[in-house]
Amino acid sequence: MEEKEAGFEIRVEDLWAILKRCWWLMLAVLLVVFVTVFAVMTTTHEKEYTATSVVWALGAPSSGSLTTSDVSIGTYLINDYKQLVTTEDVLEEVIGRAELLISTVELSKMISVTHETNTRVMNISVTAGTPGGAELITNTLVDVFCSRVNDKNSEADKNGSGSDLVTVWSYAKVPTDPSNPVSVVKIGLIAAVAAIAVYGVYFVLYLLDDKISTAEDVERYLGVNMLGMIPNRQDVQRRKSKNGYYYSYGANKPGSGGNP
Numbered sequence: 001m002e003e004k005e006a007g008f009e010i011r012v013e014d015l016w017a018i019l020k021r022c023w024w025l026m027l028a029v030l031l032v033v034f035v036t037v038f039a040v041m042t043t044t045h046e047k048e049y050t051a052t053s054v055v056w057a058l059g060a061p062s063s064g065s066l067t068t069s070d071v072s073i074g075t076y077l078i079n080d081y082k083q084l085v086t087t088e089d090v091l092e093e094v095i096g097r098a099e100l101l102i103s104t105v106e107l108s109k110m111i112s113v114t115h116e117t118n119t120r121v122m123n124i125s126v127t128a129g130t131p132g133g134a135e136l137i138t139n140t141l142v143d144v145f146c147s148r149v150n151d152k153n154s155e156a157d158k159n160g161s162g163s164d165l166v167t168v169w170s171y172a173k174v175p176t177d178p179s180n181p182v183s184v185v186k187i188g189l190i191a192a193v194a195a196i197a198v199y200g201v202y203f204v205l206y207l208l209d210d211k212i213s214t215a216e217d218v219e220r221y222l223g224v225n226m227l228g229m230i231p232n233r234q235d236v237q238r239r240k241s242k243n244g245y246y247y248s249y250g251a252n253k254p255g256s257g258g259n260p
Contacts, residue, residue, distance in 0.1 A: 014206070022202040026195040034191035041182050050127045050179040051134035051172035053142040057081060057120040057165065078122060081166065082113045085124060085145050093148075098140045111141065121169070131174045138172035
């Protein structure tokens with residue numbers, strides 16, 4: 001007889017069978033991980049608040065009227081202004097005015113400066129641990145920055161016009177919501193990965209299980225057809241009918257047959 005080559009294949013039915021075996025554990029792990037991570041992040045997460053002030057560059061042109069040259073110069077100087085905001089002397093004056101107990105390096109890390117493309121608008125933001133602290137530092141920073149830039153311009157202005165190069169368009173308000181809220185989506189992804197890991201463990205155990213447990217395993221591994229099957233003793237039940245007692249296998253009902 002020609003021997004059949006033993007092979008191993010994974011069918012969709014096998015994957016579904018694995019899922020039916022472990023879906024309850026996957027769901028339990030999903031819920032436990034989600035609740036646990038959410039509770040830990042809620043209690044240990046340090047909230048941060050961001051306040052933003054808007055500064056307008058070249059707010060008062062020296063000629064008394066806005067020209068194309070003024071706009072070009074203001075746009076070009078935006079990059080210079082972004083660097084000047086975090087200079088050492090500016091940060092030291094901000095720390096002194098706001099009575100902060102941090103270093104200039106720490107304060108510099110709290111500041112971010114952005115600007116709208118092709119505009120003379122700068123957004124100066126400060127991120128702090130409290131809403132009031134973020135608002136205080138931001139407004140103090142823009143005041144110090146604008147004052148220093150305009151003072152330097154006045155000193156260098158030979159005509160003595162004293163025109164301001166930067167002005168505060170709007171001061172920061174006290175933020176009401178944290179800028180780094182706990183992300184429920186990320187927590188859900190972590191819980192989902194944990195649940196998938198449970199399925200992965202069951203799948204690996206299925207791959208490593210080489211025992212012959214069913215008739216399909218006999219046909220798959222040995223390549224022979226089943227002629228009969230010896231029932232498990234635990235599945236054989238003693239039942240009673242009108243003709244006496246008999247033994248049945250599986251889900252046979254009383255009176256469906258069998259020898260007394």
